[in-house]
Amino acid sequence: MRAPLWAAMAAVLFVGSAVAAPRETRIPQAAIDAAAELRERALASDLGYKITESLTTQVGPRLAGSEADARAVAWAQAKFRELGFDKVWLEPVTFPKWERRSEHAQVLGANAQPLTLTALGGSPAGTVEGEVARFADLAALEAVPAGSLAGKIAFVDFAMPRAKDGAGYGPGGRVRSRGPSAAIRAGASGFLMRSAGTDSHRMPHTGITRFDDGLKPIPSAALSAPDAAQLSRLAALGPTRVRVALDCGWDGEATSHNVIGEIRGKSKPDEVVIIGGHLDSWDLGTGAIDDGAGVGLTMAAAKLIGQSKLRPARTIRVIAFANEEQGLYGGKAYAAKHAADVAKHQIGAESDFGAGRIYAYSSSAPDYAKTADAQIAQALAPLGIEHTPGKGGPGPDISPFAAGGLAWARLAQDGTDYFDYHHTPDDTLDKIDPKALAQNVAAYAVFAYLAASADGDFGSAAKKVTPPEE
Incomplete structure (x- = not known):
């Protein structure tokens, strides 16, 4: 029997809506104005340095699976709570020791x-x-x-x-x-x-x-x-x-943990922007640039966002990843556990290249999110950060989730001298310039705040992709 006219029209409308391009992602002006104030607060703050100092002094080297690794997990839990994060929890990660x-x-x-x-x-x-x-x-x-x-x-x-x-x-x-x-x-x-x-x-x-x-x-x-x-x-x-x-x-085997803290979003708390670094280090130095700085600066960025007068719509989730050094175990575990919720992850970025000044920004933003991507880049420009679309890739622990469809951003640090200290006894706190680290905190705070405030998304969806290597 021939379908009624209204049914045919409904089918056409349904098909049309199914193939319609997503609406443009943009960031409201109020959020851009708030991000400028956040940027200046972050530049004037030494919180990122103090957190990094605490980790590298109180725990020191944190070889995955060691007693010190377990102390680092306890330290991270306590630090998230001390900083006033709204939610703190652990996710186990098992690996060869x-x-x-x-x-x-x-x-x-x-x-x-x-x-x-x-x-x-x-x-x-x-x-x-x-x-x-x-x-x-x-x-x-x-x-x-x-x-x-x-x-x-x-x-x-x-x-x-x-x-x-x-x-x-x-x-x-x-x-x-x-x-x-x-x-x-x-x-x-x-x-x-x-x-x-x-x-x-x-x-x-x-x-x-x-x-x-x-x-x-x-x-x-x-x-x-x-x-x-x-x-x-x-x-x-x-x-x-x-x-x-x-x-x-x-x-044998050891079990450590991804340590996770959240600053809850105002209107879309179940959607998250993830930032972080890895908590473990090699055992020769104190793991300051690799990757105490990444943990410290992302914790600080989220804390400062939480103090903003205008809270972002989405949640800022900071992850201190377990055992990156021996095979991205923490990143792989997080990607596997949260695979079904990839679309709720607005975008992710990881700091794991020392504490040098950030000089470039790029992301995997699709065409419909290019406006928001450019708005973020414009807000980062006063920090001396250039917009470099199409360059770079996700950080190490972000990459397993990016391969499953997570949208990613790259905040590229100046690594000119990074490999002078990387994985050596010389990876110690004195190699970090506090002013450069404050610039990193400001960049991550601005990026995460604006991404969490956007009207629209950055393309995260369950799909298999091959992200470019950082």
Whole structure:
């Protein structure tokens, strides 16, 4: 039977509404005016520095799964409550536990001398001795025939280049992540690398490594830059033997927590803007720039938003992520737990690149949210922040959720000297400039406040995407 005219018209209207473009996302002028006042308050505040000082002083290094990691979780809960957050809770995160106990190395023979190094996270324990086989880069090691390094210790002497955006960490990090497996395939009994860093101090850089399935792990460590240069000169003089002794390794499982605090929104409290950093650190320094600063500045930004006369419509949710350093465990756990609610997450941003001044802003905003994105950029401009659409990607712990459809923003920090200290004993509070950190607090406060105040969304929706790498 032919459908009545009204039914046909309704069907047309339904189809039309289903394919209609979303309305433009904009930010009300009242919120923009309030954000300007918030920006100035944040610049004058030392709250972000004080929070970072508290974490790095009272807890210090926070290796995931350690006793200090548990104290950091308790610290974060207490700090959220002390700051007056409306809601504070924990979400458990379970992962393999790796421990460092001791590490030593030395050159043997006529030129005997000690070497300063540190075990790579994930390395097994063991003492190995052998002639050093030096390679200029990872590609050279990966090109050698299988078994050709039997009885030797592979040494990759790649110097990571310095860059404002940290672009050199890609090739430097790949030496750490892929080098040990390449050494095993070549038959080596141990692996050494020049640290993935840009300093020239006798401070080795640690970091996680992986071993490909089916390979028996070998002791793997990073030399400080001066020690790598020294070993390279010795190898150029003739065959050079080295002994490496590492006491470290995996020890069962541990459970830590994502620690979460909220400043509740006024009219749409179930919709959230997420900001944060990761709570864990490596064990060599006190984790100030990586990532105590990220936790401190985002806590401070949310606190200052909570003190605003005009509260944003949406909730500001700050996440102190668990165990980023060994595999984004906290970020992956959060993404899995909240996958069904991705559309309620307005947008997310993570600070995990030190405490240098923010110089650029970009986001994944779709076309219909470009106006709001430009309004945020305009509010950030007085802080010396440039709008750079189409550049960058989400922070590490945000990236698993971004792959499931979360809209993301990038507030790019100047990382020119970040890799001088990254993953070293020199990652300490004195490396943070309080004024630069206050600028970070102001930027995150303005961004989060305006995103939470927008009329419309930034495109978060359940879908599989491949976000660009930061």
